[in-house]
Amino acid sequence: MTASKNIFVFACVFAFTLALFALSALAQPSKTPLANAERMNGYALGDYEAFWKRPDWHFVTVRYRRDSNEMRLTYANDIAWKALLAGGKEYPEGAVFGKVGLLTQDDPSFTSSAVPAGARRYQLMIRDKEKGKGTNGWAYALFDGRGKAAAEDQDIASQACWACHALVPERGEVFSQPIHMDISDTLPDPAVTPFAQAIPRVEFTTVKAETLPEKIRAKLPPKTETVRLVQGKLALNLFRGTIDEIRPTLARESLRAKMPAILMSVDGTLFSVVQVDDGKSCELTGGGKGVNVTAFYTTGTVPGKDSLIADHQYCEKK
C-alpha cells in the first residue's frame, strides 16, 4: 500500500516537473544563434535555389542605395507575382519574394558607370501562416554573401524585419512595386511616378538633446538643443540591419527639420544618428550637388549590450 502510494506520489512529482519544464521551454523565445547556420525561421536560401535566374520567377524591381552603393534586385515567385499584379493587398500562402543585395564599384574603363561587384546578402519573405505567425504571416530570412543565415538572433531579427515592412500595410507589407519598362508615347513625368505622392511613413518626434544617453550627446554638434527621434514599432524592434537601412531616412528628416535625426533602441544600446550639414554642398557620385552628411552608429547586432560606434561621412541628395 505504502509502496504504491510512494510510486504514485513520485509519478505525480515527475509528471509535474516534466510539465513545468515543457512550459518554461515554450515560454522562452528561441534564442538561436544563427551565425553559419543554414536556416532562419526554417528556411534556407537553397529552398529557392538561384531564384534570381529561375524561369518560373519574375523580376520585380531594382533599387539603389546611394549612401552604401548597394544595388538591390527583387524577384517574386509566380504566386507572389500574380498577387502583386492584382494590387498587392493580400498575399496567399506560398507567395515568396527574394531580394539580392549587390555591392557595386566603378567600372575602371568608364568610371561614371557602377558595376555589380558581387552579392552581399540575400533576403526572403515567405507567406507562411505557421512559420510567420509572430510576424503577421510573412516568414523572414536573411543570408550573407555565402548563403549562410546571417541574423544573430532570429526572433529579434524577424521582429525588426516586420517592424519596417509593417510601414506599408496597404501593400500587404511588401515595399516593391513592378517597374514600368514598357514602351510608351509619353516620356515619364517625375511628378506622377508611383512614389511621387507617397507619404513618409517613419514617425518622428522632437525631443530635448539632454534626454539622450551621454554617448550620443557627446558626439552631437555643440549647442544641439533638440533632435528628431524615431517613434513607434520601428524603434521598439530593431537590429543591425535597421540601423543601416534607416540612414537615408534620417538624412532626409535631418535636412527637413534642420536638426540631428536619430533612431535608438529603447535601452539606448543600438542607435543611428545623422546630422546634415546644410552649409556646404558636395558632389554626388552620379553627378549633381548634394549636402554633406555625418552619421555615427553602433556596430552591435542586437540591443542589450554596448558596442563600438562607427562614423561615416558622405554626400546625400538635397
Ligand code: HEC
Ligand atoms: C528599416 C526598414 C527595413 C528593414 C528593417 C527590413 N526591410 Fe526588407 N525592405 C525594405 C525596403 C524599403 C524594401 C524595398 C526594396 C529596397 O529598397 O531594397 C525592402 C524589400 C524587401 C524584400 C523584397 C520584397 C519587398 O517588400 O519589397 C524582401 C524579401 C525583404 N525586404 C526582406 C527583409 C528581411 C528578411 C528583413 C530582415 C532581416 C528585412 N527585409 C528588413 C525595408 C526594410
